[in-house]
Amino acid sequence: MQTSTIQWIPQGETRVPLAVYRDEKVYDDEQRKIYRGDTWSYLCLDSEIPESGDYKTTFVGETPVVVARDADGEIYAFENRCTHRGALICLEKSGKGAKDFQCVYHAWTYSLKGDLKGVAFEGGVNGGGGMPKSFCKDHHHPTKLRVAIFCGLVFGSFSDDVDPLEEYLGEEICERIERVLGRPVEVIGRFTQALPNNWKLYYENVKDSYHASLLHLFFTTFRLNRLSQQGGVIVSESGAHHVSYSKVDESGFDGYRDQGLRSDQSGYQLEDPSLLNGFKEFDDGITLQILSVFPGFVLQQIQNCLAIRQVLPRGINKTDLNWTYLGYTSDTPEQREVRLKQANLIGAAGFVSMEDGAVGGFVQRGIAGTDKEQAVLEMGGDSTATSTSRATEASVRGFWKQYRALMDV
């Protein structure tokens, strides 16, 4: 296989060649070395497939995958691709009560565990045709994924070598997931946002605590997120995962006005402030926590607005962002209403996140025609360490640390 000719700085994460966002070869390598490599990818919530025979289809990178709960109560995942001719085995997004999966093309049948159970006309018809005696169904099942569940999140991996999920996440990330998902949740909405950019641009944006208060004026104006607030960034040791969090501090701010930054616009008020009327449900006072698990999972708590985002590459300049909006099963109607109102902050029309959907496209369009140009990632120095300041790109550098290790570049 031809290797990419993109030049990286010898070591460190302070420069990133812009070509990595628009190179087909890089994109193909990522599918193999990252998504099918030593990583765990988010598949679904276990509460979305609660009973035997329930299933969902999703993707790991570009690879289509079936996730199903078998009669034994366990969750299994395997490639959604018939071993006969490569057609999709399961066409539906989700379903219930499946006993097995049958490919529509030639009716090859698979169990909920992904084993090949039946081949139509295997013994021939009226003594003619049929599969050769040597054909062994056990040798022809779709590739199965390792499956692991943490706090109701179902992850899958193609790798036999990757650490067990909880070790992969690490203690700090596990704690921060548990903080939000330690109680039963239910889905209150799903949306797919079609991003016009490379998957990495969105994923970096999630990890970038530097931009949040500069790009998103809505947040800043209402003191939901200022760099002067208490908070910080946690970066896992490998660099792969991160948590950015903050607590609201009403004591005022200065940096924005002093530097004449656009983010400081006073006098903007809501006609109906009930949009932001939250309720306290976390004892630690944290009002914002954005958490990422490499390579494509995001868990978000913005006040009482909870959501999972699954980042899926669809081509060098196309990414699907699958949003799953969550509530707790214990929500009162009033609490649920708060979540629904606060959901105005997120998604394609989000007062806060509409810019996140667009900036990746601005970069994708901006890097057309680049050759050796590189992105500069020096905010907060060159470290990938946990920090109490959010005026840092430490977690973005962390991403590239893990990326370079997996891609061997």
Added chain:
Amino acid sequence: MDKLTLRDQLQEFNASYVRCIDSDDLEKWPNYFLSECHYRVTSAENDRNGFEAGLMYATSKSMLQDRISALRNANIYERQTYRHMVGLPYVLRSDANEAECETPFLVVRIVQGDETSLYATGIYKDVFDVSGEEPYLKSRIVVCDSSRFDTLLAVPL
């Protein structure tokens, strides 16, 4: 002039509503709603599953005004316009006070004066207050046919 039939009234209403949005007269858009109202943009899949969350979700005219003032004053997005095509309203039920109806729509979008692209299709699921001279929206649920949305939904549908 003869009193307009309910269907005429609703068609007139929708013609005016989309003209308001498509001509960027967004400050007037909340006036099509009652003070206490419901507006939500969602997908057919969410609607079918009974999932209540929306991409936009408002429970008052004031929240609709906030949507517009955020667009004008806070949010960063590329200049764009819509062209709505609305079909005939299908009246599900009506009495002297209220009418419930569904109207199909198709919207194309033009960003920065560039290409005209198909942006969204779906139906308005509406409940109108028809007790007065003119109808007002008590509720408009914008049910988009697709669950996949372009990266940016700035202007209301």
